[in-house]
Amino acid sequence: ETGVTQSPTHLIKTRGQQVTLRCSSQSGHNTVSWYQQALGQGPQFIFQYYREEENGRGNFPPRFSGLQFPNYSSELNVNALELDDSALYLCASSLGGNPLSVSTDTQYFGPGTRLTVL
Amino acid sequence: RKEVEQDPGPFNVPEGATVAFNCTYSNSASQSFFWYRQDCRKEPKLLMSVYSSGNEDGRFTAQLNRASQYISLLIRDSKLSDSATYLCVVKPSGGSYIPTFGRGTSLIVHP
Numbered sequence: 001e002t003g004v005t006q007s008p009t010h011l012i013k014t015r016g017q018q019v020t021l022r023c024s025s026q027s028g029h030n031t032v033s034w035y036q037q038a039l040g041q042g043p044q045f046i047f048q049y050y051r052e053e054e055n056g057r058g059n060f061p062p063r064f065s066g067l068q069f070p071n072y073s074s075e076l077n078v079n080a081l082e083l084d085d086s087a088l089y090l091c092a093s094s095l096g097g098n099p100l101s102v103s104t105d106t107q108y109f110g111p112g113t114r115l116t117v118l
Numbered sequence: 119r120k121e122v123e124q125d126p127g128p129f130n131v132p133e134g135a136t137v138a139f140n141c142t143y144s145n146s147a148s149q150s151f152f153w154y155r156q157d158c159r160k161e162p163k164l165l166m167s168v169y170s171s172g173n174e175d176g177r178f179t180a181q182l183n184r185a186s187q188y189i190s191l192l193i194r195d196s197k198l199s200d201s202a203t204y205l206c207v208v209k210p211s212g213g214s215y216i217p218t219f220g221r222g223t224s225l226i227v228h229p
Contacts, residue, residue: 033217040126042205042219043162056216090161106152107217109161 003027004093004110012116013081021076021113025093031055032074033107034066035090043090049074081117088112121145122208124220131227135196139223141206142188150209151182151189155202156222162205165191196227 003026013019025032031050035043045058049068063079072093078085092107123142131137151168166173168180168189179192189206203222210216 035219040221042122042124042221045216045218048216058216106164106167109163111161 004091004108006089006091006110006113008113009111010114010116012118014118015081015083017081017117018077018079019081019115021078021089021091021115022073023076023091023093023110024073025091026108029093029095029108030072031094032068032072033092033094034074034076035092036060036085037088037090037112039087046076078115083117086115086117088114121218122206122220124204124206124223126221126224128224128226131196131225133196133198133227133229135227136192136194137196137225138190138192139204139206139225140188140190141208141220141223142186143208143218144187145208145210146184146187147210148187148208150207150217151180152207153178153180153189153191154205154207154219156205157202162219165204193225196225198227198229201225201227 005024007022033048034046037043046060046064047057048055052068065077068074090109090112092109094107121144129137153165154162155165156162166175166180168182170182172181177194181190203224205222206220208218
Protein backbone atom coordinates (compact mmCIF):
# COMPACT_ATOMS: atom_id res chain seq x y z
CA GLU A 1 0.00 0.00 0.00
CA THR A 2 1.13 3.55 -0.73
CA GLY A 3 0.06 5.08 2.57
CA VAL A 4 -2.05 7.67 0.74
CA THR A 5 -5.63 7.72 1.97
CA GLN A 6 -8.70 9.43 0.59
CA SER A 7 -12.19 10.01 1.90
CA PRO A 8 -14.93 9.37 1.21
CA THR A 9 -14.62 6.35 -1.07
CA HIS A 10 -17.91 7.02 -2.81
CA LEU A 11 -20.17 10.05 -3.00
CA ILE A 12 -23.42 10.88 -4.75
CA LYS A 13 -24.40 14.51 -5.26
CA THR A 14 -26.86 16.42 -7.38
CA ARG A 15 -26.19 19.16 -9.90
CA GLY A 16 -25.40 22.52 -8.35
CA GLN A 17 -24.22 21.10 -5.04
CA GLN A 18 -20.75 21.49 -3.60
CA VAL A 19 -18.37 18.72 -2.57
CA THR A 20 -15.18 18.43 -0.53
CA LEU A 21 -12.81 15.51 -0.99
CA ARG A 22 -9.94 14.77 1.36
CA CYS A 23 -6.50 13.26 1.00
CA SER A 24 -3.77 12.33 3.46
CA SER A 25 -0.35 12.11 1.89
CA GLN A 26 2.28 9.48 2.48
CA SER A 27 4.47 10.15 5.48
CA GLY A 28 7.36 12.44 4.54
CA HIS A 29 5.75 13.69 1.33
CA ASN A 30 5.18 17.44 1.03
CA THR A 31 3.38 17.54 -2.31
CA VAL A 32 -0.13 16.52 -3.22
CA SER A 33 -1.58 16.44 -6.72
CA TRP A 34 -5.23 15.96 -7.64
CA TYR A 35 -6.51 14.24 -10.74
CA GLN A 36 -9.87 13.61 -12.35
CA GLN A 37 -10.29 10.31 -14.18
CA ALA A 38 -13.36 9.84 -16.33
CA LEU A 39 -14.35 6.34 -17.39
CA GLY A 40 -12.05 5.00 -20.09
CA GLN A 41 -9.66 7.93 -19.87
CA GLY A 42 -6.35 8.59 -18.20
CA PRO A 43 -6.15 10.79 -15.12
CA GLN A 44 -6.31 14.52 -15.92
CA PHE A 45 -4.22 16.82 -13.75
CA ILE A 46 -6.29 19.33 -11.77
CA PHE A 47 -3.65 21.03 -9.60
CA GLN A 48 -0.77 20.42 -7.27
CA TYR A 49 0.06 21.77 -3.83
CA TYR A 50 3.59 22.05 -2.53
CA ARG A 51 4.11 23.23 1.04
CA GLU A 52 0.60 24.72 1.18
CA GLU A 53 0.92 26.70 -2.07
CA GLU A 54 -0.61 25.87 -5.44
CA ASN A 55 2.27 24.75 -7.65
CA GLY A 56 0.69 24.16 -11.04
CA ARG A 57 -2.82 23.90 -12.40
CA GLY A 58 -4.35 22.00 -15.27
CA ASN A 59 -7.19 23.07 -17.52
CA PHE A 60 -9.97 23.11 -14.94
CA PRO A 61 -12.34 26.01 -14.13
CA PRO A 62 -12.06 28.05 -10.92
CA ARG A 63 -14.94 26.14 -9.31
CA PHE A 64 -12.30 23.47 -8.70
CA SER A 65 -10.25 24.71 -5.77
CA GLY A 66 -7.98 23.20 -3.18
CA LEU A 67 -6.11 23.55 0.04
CA GLN A 68 -3.09 21.98 1.64
CA PHE A 69 -2.65 21.97 5.37
CA PRO A 70 0.55 22.21 7.46
CA ASN A 71 0.57 18.42 7.86
CA TYR A 72 0.47 18.22 4.02
CA SER A 73 -2.98 16.68 3.86
CA SER A 74 -5.18 18.26 1.23
CA GLU A 75 -8.74 19.01 0.19
CA LEU A 76 -10.31 19.33 -3.23
CA ASN A 77 -13.45 21.45 -3.38
CA VAL A 78 -15.80 21.52 -6.33
CA ASN A 79 -18.61 24.06 -6.46
CA ALA A 80 -21.70 24.12 -8.66
CA LEU A 81 -21.38 20.45 -9.59
CA GLU A 82 -22.15 19.45 -13.15
CA LEU A 83 -23.05 16.04 -14.55
CA ASP A 84 -19.65 15.86 -16.30
CA ASP A 85 -17.92 16.11 -12.93
CA SER A 86 -18.84 12.46 -12.35
CA ALA A 87 -15.50 10.69 -12.21
CA LEU A 88 -12.89 9.05 -10.03
CA TYR A 89 -10.92 11.71 -8.16
CA LEU A 90 -7.41 10.66 -7.32
CA CYS A 91 -4.83 12.31 -5.18
CA ALA A 92 -1.17 11.49 -5.39
CA SER A 93 1.61 12.41 -3.01
CA SER A 94 5.29 12.86 -3.74
CA LEU A 95 8.40 14.49 -2.35
CA GLY A 96 8.12 16.93 -5.22
CA GLY A 97 9.01 20.59 -5.28
CA ASN A 98 12.04 20.06 -7.47
CA PRO A 99 10.97 19.41 -11.02
CA LEU A 100 14.54 18.62 -12.07
CA SER A 101 14.83 15.72 -9.69
CA VAL A 102 13.51 12.56 -11.22
CA SER A 103 13.96 10.66 -8.02
CA THR A 104 11.45 12.87 -6.25
CA ASP A 105 9.08 12.89 -9.21
CA THR A 106 7.43 9.62 -8.38
CA GLN A 107 3.81 9.97 -7.38
CA TYR A 108 1.94 7.52 -5.19
CA PHE A 109 -1.80 7.43 -5.62
CA GLY A 110 -4.55 7.00 -3.10
CA PRO A 111 -7.51 4.70 -3.81
CA GLY A 112 -9.64 7.56 -5.10
CA THR A 113 -13.09 8.95 -4.44
CA ARG A 114 -15.77 7.97 -6.91
CA LEU A 115 -18.10 10.93 -7.37
CA THR A 116 -21.46 10.56 -9.08
CA VAL A 117 -23.41 13.69 -9.95
CA LEU A 118 -27.11 13.16 -10.69
CA ARG B 119 -2.36 16.03 -31.89
CA LYS B 120 -2.81 14.98 -28.28
CA GLU B 121 0.08 15.62 -25.91
CA VAL B 122 0.39 11.95 -25.02
CA GLU B 123 -1.09 9.22 -27.16
CA GLN B 124 -1.55 5.53 -26.50
CA ASP B 125 -3.33 2.80 -28.42
CA PRO B 126 -6.23 1.92 -26.10
CA GLY B 127 -6.21 -1.73 -27.25
CA PRO B 128 -7.21 -4.12 -25.89
CA PHE B 129 -4.16 -6.23 -26.55
CA ASN B 130 -5.30 -9.82 -26.14
CA VAL B 131 -2.35 -12.20 -25.70
CA PRO B 132 -1.83 -15.75 -24.43
CA GLU B 133 0.16 -16.52 -21.31
CA GLY B 134 3.87 -16.59 -22.03
CA ALA B 135 3.68 -14.14 -24.92
CA THR B 136 5.81 -11.04 -25.32
CA VAL B 137 3.89 -7.83 -25.81
CA ALA B 138 5.00 -4.25 -26.37
CA PHE B 139 3.20 -0.92 -26.01
CA ASN B 140 4.27 2.45 -27.30
CA CYS B 141 3.38 5.89 -26.06
CA THR B 142 4.09 8.98 -28.17
CA TYR B 143 4.42 12.50 -26.80
CA SER B 144 4.34 15.85 -28.56
CA ASN B 145 6.38 18.09 -26.24
CA SER B 146 10.05 17.73 -27.15
CA ALA B 147 11.02 19.42 -23.87
CA SER B 148 9.57 16.56 -21.83
CA GLN B 149 11.87 15.56 -19.02
CA SER B 150 10.46 12.66 -17.02
CA PHE B 151 8.69 9.55 -18.16
CA PHE B 152 6.89 6.80 -16.28
CA TRP B 153 4.75 3.73 -16.78
CA TYR B 154 1.90 3.11 -14.35
CA ARG B 155 -0.34 0.09 -14.08
CA GLN B 156 -4.01 0.44 -13.24
CA ASP B 157 -6.26 -2.47 -12.38
CA CYS B 158 -9.99 -2.19 -12.97
CA ARG B 159 -11.58 0.37 -10.60
CA LYS B 160 -8.31 0.78 -8.68
CA GLU B 161 -5.75 3.55 -8.44
CA PRO B 162 -2.71 3.75 -10.75
CA LYS B 163 0.45 2.22 -9.33
CA LEU B 164 3.95 3.03 -10.47
CA LEU B 165 5.39 0.26 -12.59
CA MET B 166 8.67 1.87 -13.53
CA SER B 167 10.38 5.13 -14.38
CA VAL B 168 11.86 5.37 -17.86
CA TYR B 169 15.47 6.44 -18.09
CA SER B 170 17.31 7.72 -21.14
CA SER B 171 19.47 4.61 -21.30
CA GLY B 172 16.50 2.30 -20.95
CA ASN B 173 15.85 0.14 -17.93
CA GLU B 174 14.71 -3.31 -17.04
CA ASP B 175 12.87 -4.71 -14.04
CA GLY B 176 12.40 -8.45 -14.25
CA ARG B 177 10.10 -9.20 -17.17
CA PHE B 178 9.51 -5.51 -17.89
CA THR B 179 11.72 -3.32 -20.07
CA ALA B 180 11.17 0.38 -20.69
CA GLN B 181 12.83 2.38 -23.45
CA LEU B 182 12.91 6.07 -24.35
CA ASN B 183 13.40 7.29 -27.90
CA ARG B 184 13.82 11.07 -27.74
CA ALA B 185 14.42 11.48 -31.46
CA SER B 186 11.07 9.94 -32.32
CA GLN B 187 9.42 11.12 -29.10
CA TYR B 188 8.06 7.89 -27.76
CA ILE B 189 8.49 5.56 -24.84
CA SER B 190 7.88 1.86 -24.92
CA LEU B 191 7.10 -0.92 -22.47
CA LEU B 192 7.97 -4.53 -23.24
CA ILE B 193 6.51 -7.35 -21.17
CA ARG B 194 8.08 -10.78 -21.59
CA ASP B 195 6.56 -14.11 -20.54
CA SER B 196 3.13 -12.55 -19.86
CA LYS B 197 1.23 -13.74 -16.81
CA LEU B 198 -2.51 -13.72 -16.23
CA SER B 199 -1.84 -11.20 -13.45
CA ASP B 200 -0.37 -8.75 -15.98
CA SER B 201 -3.91 -8.06 -17.23
CA ALA B 202 -4.46 -4.37 -16.52
CA THR B 203 -4.37 -0.96 -18.14
CA TYR B 204 -0.91 0.51 -18.65
CA LEU B 205 -0.68 4.29 -18.46
CA CYS B 206 2.26 6.33 -19.65
CA VAL B 207 3.07 9.64 -17.99
CA VAL B 208 5.13 12.47 -19.42
CA LYS B 209 6.31 15.51 -17.50
CA PRO B 210 7.88 18.65 -18.96
CA SER B 211 11.13 20.21 -17.85
CA GLY B 212 11.52 23.58 -16.18
CA GLY B 213 9.16 25.23 -13.74
CA SER B 214 5.94 23.72 -15.06
CA TYR B 215 5.15 20.59 -13.16
CA ILE B 216 2.09 19.43 -15.01
CA PRO B 217 2.23 15.72 -15.79
CA THR B 218 0.23 14.36 -18.68
CA PHE B 219 -1.21 10.86 -18.64
CA GLY B 220 -2.07 8.89 -21.70
CA ARG B 221 -5.50 7.27 -21.78
CA GLY B 222 -3.91 3.88 -21.19
CA THR B 223 -3.48 0.63 -23.10
CA SER B 224 -5.57 -2.32 -21.98
CA LEU B 225 -3.83 -5.69 -21.79
CA ILE B 226 -5.70 -8.96 -21.43
CA VAL B 227 -3.62 -12.08 -20.89
CA HIS B 228 -5.59 -15.28 -21.40
CA PRO B 229 -4.76 -18.91 -20.53
